[in-house]
Amino acid sequence: MAKTPKYVYFFGGGRADGNESMKNLLGGKGANLAEMAGHPALRLPVPPGFTITTEVCTHYYEHKRTYPGELKAQVTKALAEIERLVGKKFGDPADPLLVSVRSGARRSMPGMMETVLNVGLTEQTIQGLIKKTNNPRFAYDAYRRLIMMYSDVVMEKAAGIEPKGGKGIRKILDERLEHMKRAKGCANDTDLTVEDLKALVAEFKAKVREVLGKAFPDDPHEQLWGGIGAVFASWNGKRAVDYRRIEKIPDAWGTAVTVQSMVFGNMGDDCATGVAFSRNPGNGENSFYGEYLVNAQGEDVVAGIRTPAPINDYSKNAQSEHLPTLESLMPELYKQLDDNRKRLEKHYKDMQDIEFTIQNGVLYMLQCRVGKRNGVAAVRMATEMHKERLIDIHTAIMRVAPGQLVELLLPMLDPKAEKAAAPIAKGLPAGPGGARGRAVFSSKDAVEWAARGEKVILVREETSPEDVDGMHKSQAILTSKGGMTSHAALVARGWGKCCIVGCADVEIAGDEKSFRTKKGAVVREGEWVSLNGTSGLVYEGSLPLVDVDLDHNASFKDLMKLVDKARVLKVRTNADTPRDAAQAVKFGAEGIGLFRTEHMFYGEGSDKPLFLLRKMIMSKTLEERRRALDELFPHVKSDIKATLDVMEGMPVTVRLLDPPLHEFVPHDEQKLAALGRELGVDTAELRRRAEGLHENNPMLGHRGVRLGITYPEVTEMQVRAILEAAGELIKDGKKAFPEIMIPVTSALSELVDQKAIVERVYKQTCAKLGLRRIPFLYGTMIEIPRAALTAGRMAESAEFFSFGTNDLTQMGFGFSRDDIGSFLPDYLDKKILPTDPFQTIDEEGIGELIRFGIERGRATRPDLKVGICGEHGGDSDSVKFCHRVRMNYVSCSPFRVPIARLAAAQAAIEDQAAAPAAKKPAARKAAAKKSVAGKPAKKAAASKKPVRRK
Ligand code: ADP
Ligand code: MG
Numbered sequence: 044m045a046k047t048p049k050y051v052y053f054f055g056g057g058r059a060d061g062n063e064s065m066k067n068l069l070g071g072k073g074a075n076l077a078e079m080a081g082h083p084a085l086r087l088p089v090p091p092g093f094t095i096t097t098e099v100c101t102h103y104y105e106h107k108r109t110y111p112g113e114l115k116a117q118v119t120k121a122l123a124e125i126e127r128l129v130g131k132k133f134g135d136p137a138d139p140l141l142v143s144v145r146s147g148a149r150r151s152m153p154g155m156m157e158t159v160l161n162v163g164l165t166e167q168t169i170q171g172l173i174k175k176t177n178n179p180r181f182a183y184d185a186y187r188r189l190i191m192m193y194s195d196v197v198m199e200k201a202a203g204i205e206p207k208g209g210k211g212i213r214k215i216l217d218e219r220l221e222h223m224k225r226a227k228g229c230a231n232d233t234d235l236t237v238e239d240l241k242a243l244v245a246e247f248k249a250k251v252r253e254v255l256g257k258a259f260p261d262d263p264h265e266q267l268w269g270g271i272g273a274v275f276a277s278w279n280g281k282r283a284v285d286y287r288r289i290e291k292i293p294d295a296w297g298t299a300v301t302v303q304s305m306v307f308g309n310m311g312d313d314c315a316t317g318v319a320f321s322r323n324p325g326n327g328e329n330s331f332y333g334e335y336l337v338n339a340q341g342e343d344v345v346a347g348i349r350t351p352a353p354i355n356d357y358s359k360n361a362q363s364e365h366l367p368t369l370e371s372l373m374p375e376l377y378k379q380l381d382d383n384r385k386r387l388e389k390h391y392k393d394m395q396d397i398e399f400t401i402q403n404g405v406l407y408m409l410q411c412r413v414g415k416r417n418g419v420a421a422v423r424m425a426t427e428m429h430k431e432r433l434i435d436i437h438t439a440i441m442r443v444a445p446g447q448l449v450e451l452l453l454p455m456l457d458p459k460a461e462k463a464a465a466p467i468a469k470g471l472p473a474g475p476g477g478a479r480g481r482a483v484f485s486s487k488d489a490v491e492w493a494a495r496g497e498k499v500i501l502v503r504e505e506t507s508p509e510d511v512d513g514m515h516k517s518q519a520i521l522t523s524k525g526g527m528t529s530h531a532a533l534v535a536r537g538w539g540k541c542c543i544v545g546c547a548d549v550e551i552a553g554d555e556k557s558f559r560t561k562k563g564a565v566v567r568e569g570e571w572v573s574l575n576g577t578s579g580l581v582y583e584g585s586l587p588l589v590d591v592d593l594d595h596n597a598s599f600k601d602l603m604k605l606v607d608k609a610r611v612l613k614v615r616t617n618a619d620t621p622r623d624a625a626q627a628v629k630f631g632a633e634g635i636g637l638f639r640t641e642h643m644f645y646g647e648g649s650d651k652p653l654f655l656l657r658k659m660i661m662s663k664t665l666e667e668r669r670r671a672l673d674e675l676f677p678h679v680k681s682d683i684k685a686t687l688d689v690m691e692g693m694p695v696t697v698r699l700l701d702p703p704l705h706e707f708v709p710h711d712e713q714k715l716a717a718l719g720r721e722l723g724v725d726t727a728e729l730r731r732r733a734e735g736l737h738e739n740n741p742m743l744g745h746r747g748v749r750l751g752i753t754y755p756e757v758t759e760m761q762v763r764a765i766l767e768a769a770g771e772l773i774k775d776g777k778k779a780f781p782e783i784m785i786p787v788t789s790a791l792s793e794l795v796d797q798k799a800i801v802e803r804v805y806k807q808t809c810a811k812l813g814l815r816r817i818p819f820l821y822g823t824m825i826e827i828p829r830a831a832l833t834a835g836r837m838a839e840s841a842e843f844f845s846f847g848t849n850d851l852t853q854m855g856f857g858f859s860r861d862d863i864g865s866f867l868p869d870y871l872d873k874k875i876l877p878t879d880p881f882q883t884i885d886e887e888g889i890g891e892l893i894r895f896g897i898e899r900g901r902a903t904r905p906d907l908k909v910g911i912c913g914e915h916g917g918d919s920d921s922v923k924f925c926h927r928v929r930m931n932y933v934s935c936s937p938f939r940v941p942i943a944r945l946a947a948a949q950a951a952i953e954d955q956a957a958a959p960a961a962k963k964p965a966a967r968k969a970a971a972k973k974s975v976a977g978k979p980a981k982k983a984a985a986s987k988k989p990v991r992r993k
């Protein structure tokens with residue numbers, strides 16, 4: 044007979060069936076509970092329990108929501124083992140064992156799945172609990188919590204009942220509780236008496252029957268299996284599905300269920316429950332950071348019902364500084380907790396997010412997991428843990444998601460403007476950076492307003508998983524309740540979103556259309572507010588945002604040092620001005636991958652050159668055009684020279700004029716008239732000439748190299764400007780290394796035609812300046828599919844390729860980039876395409892063109908230099924692709940340079956992990972060094988016979 048599959052994994056009493064590596068099967072929570080309970084290095088005090096595997100979840104959905112036949116017996120056996128260890132029996136009227144039913148997917152989904160506590164309490168067993176604990180208040184408090192959670196999670200949500208009028212059973216019961224508190228004049232639920240709670244329980248039960256049409260089950264086993272079923276059902280609940288979509292978690296993973304014996308933080312003042320981080324998740328500092336509540340249970344801390352107290356002085360904030368710390372209140376237990384966090388961090392080698400409960404002076408560990416952190420903290424922790432020798436360099440590099448670096452580069456409120464403005468409120472800084480937007484008061488509004496293109500800030504008392512969508516669409520989140528471990532803080536931290544929580548100064552009006560602050564400021568729906576998520580300050584109006592200063596971020600610099608050791612791919616920038624170029628160099632750019640000559644005809648200081656360009660465009664004869672070009676020449680030269688100068692000999696790829704000329708034709712009469720006077724023709728004639736330039740489809744029209752083919756003198760002027768600029772710098776004892784790039788090519792013959800001009804001008808320039816040589820390269824953009832397909836030929840003339848992936852994607856897909864708005868969202872929604880191909884390279888199609896182009900190009904010219912200059916150069920997934928296809932460099936906007944550097948390093952590390960022997964980054968580096976002038980001779984390419992055709 045086949046062995047029965049194992050569906051249930053036990054933990055407790057110093058042993059465990061599972062361990063940390065079994066997250067896929069046991070979920071993150073189950074796997075870590077097993078590790079904490081069973082690993083010899085830990086064996087922490089974890090209440091015994093068992094985990095039902097994710098395979099059961101899969102079975103459940105594949106078999107019309109039923110369980111495998113063997114499950115029941117395995118659960119019964121594991122439950123008996125808990126009973127043996129705890130010394131209580133489930134359902135025992137004299138001394139009942141109570142359990143929690145907890146969910147846990149592979150990756151943590153905070154607040155997404157449902158947990159039910161105190162399962163096993165019935166009219167009968169509560170009597171035993173009262174007798175055993177001699178604490179009826181506690182017993183009834185536990186009972187009313189069970190009814191609340193169970194009716195909400197199991198009887199309503201999991202049963203798929205849509206609450207009438209949007210008001211769910213939990214909210215209804217919550218109102219009963221609030222009503223009772225008010226009637227009795229209690230500030231906290233802990234102030235209610237036994238009799239109050241007893242009455243509340245009766246009221247709850249009646250309400251449940253009335254609203255849900257079913258009685259709250261009075262049978263422990265029915266409760267247990269109801270709870271288990273609800274966890275599985277909640278995997279496909281709306282909020283879990285929403286969260287998965289945002290976080291790109293596959294639907295097929297499923298959740299595990301953990302059933303665990305209860306420990307109680309709500310039995311009195313020697314009890315507590317809390318949440319803590321082994322390091323500060325807000326800034327990365329290596330200090331124990333956490334919050335707790337005395338005499339409370341489970342989610343009370345996270346839900347923000349009472350203001351949680353700090354576990355130690357370090358964790359104090361403006362709202363909690365007057366509250367006693369755990370360290371001062373229960374020093375012995377605090378020491379134990381602190382010891383546990385140190386052991387956990389040493390064991391997991393990463394920051395841990397810990398849940399604990401203290402029952403009658405005994406500490407229990409209820410959960411640990413790798414803690415979410417914002418980008419600032421991620422960078423600091425990674426580099427400090429590396430220095431502490433807790434992790435190696437590769438681990439440190441992999442710890443920071445490239446997207447998280449964005450946060451360090453994110454704008455903040457302009458300090459000058461902040462100084463001048465008076466804050467209207469102060470809350471807890473839960474997510475750093477600055478943000479501004481119009482105030483909205485519901486998640487639904489946030490979604491709707493954002494869809495209209497409005498920038499919004501979501502203002503709520505507290506957030507719950509239902510708000511996730513609206514939170515995602517908001518610039519920032521502001522809550523009036525909740526602490527640093529509240530739902531809003533947790534979720535914002537995960538996303539790296541600006542967020543202020545626990546802003547008690549803010550009081551939201553009953554109609555949820557405005558808020559008032561203690562200082563008397565009133566902000567209505569749609570009015571602008573600005574948040575400083577780093578300090579927790581809230582401002583009225585729209586304050587300007589500025590970029591951050593990385594020069595003073597030591598951890599960032601440390602990380603970049605590590606990153607540069609690990610990467611092979613070079614990182615350049617797209618820059619058109621000396622200022623952008625200098626900025627990019629500060630961010631670590633190693634050259635310019637795209638310098639667009641036409642930029643000098645736009646914006647500031649462009650009047651004169653633009654006028655001359657127009658003169659050139661409107662010229663009829665070669666003579667006229669040459670004269671205009673001669674006048675334009677010094678402008679182009681000095682413009683290029685300034686940037687070459689800043690780059691100090693690093694390669695600068697200068698792209699020759701790219702856009703269709705018609706784009707530059709003046710439209711207003713005055714400008715047209717001035718141009719006419721200059722050229723000595725009347726406006727009517729000029730207008731005729733302009734009309735002659737009109738094209739039906741200019742993007743596919745007379746642009747790029749085609750201009751140079753029809754007007755060789757235009758190419759000539761630009762090439763002369765580039766080479767003279769470089770030559771003059773060299774004569775001044777400086778360095779310069781231009782790369783002349785021909786855009787929009789599709790055939791070798793175009794390159795050959797233009798190269799003749801380049802070679803002629805080169806000789807003339809050397810002679811003119813008295814130089815023996817001026818270093819430069821001649822190459823082309825590959826942005827038309829035909830160019831990629833004929834790359835083997837193109838490389839006969841081109842010394843470098845730069846993939847223009849914007850146009851290559853546009854032409855490869857036949858998607859007009861300017862018109863995708865009307866259909867791309869549907870493509871993504873319906874999963875016709877996995878991602879926006881203009882953001883992340885479509886590896887399957889466009890990527891194949893690139894791969895093919897590189898292979899063919901290098902077959903012809905083994906030292907062909909290859910890069911990318913489309914927007915994709917700053918997208919981390921695309922950067923990783925570029926590494927894999929062995930490009931020499933990526934080029935991106937200045938602010939994305941650090942992100943690309945990190946992504947490049949991660950690509951090298953991932954590559955090495957995937958194929959340890961074949962292509963070690965170190966080996967690639969060495970190979971690169973050996974080859975001439977930093978142009979790596981790729982073995983794979985070199986071994987192929989060149990397919991040179993004459
Ligand atoms: P989440 O996935 O939302 O973190 P948990 O399963 O961790 O949900 O449960 C929420 C809270 O319930 C925990 O933080 C813990 O305080 C409490 N809890 C869960 N199981 C137990 C238990 N066996 N004894 C006491 N408290 C528990
Ligand atoms: Mg929960």
Ligand code: MG
Nearest residue numbers: 072398409410
């Ligand atoms: Mg938890």
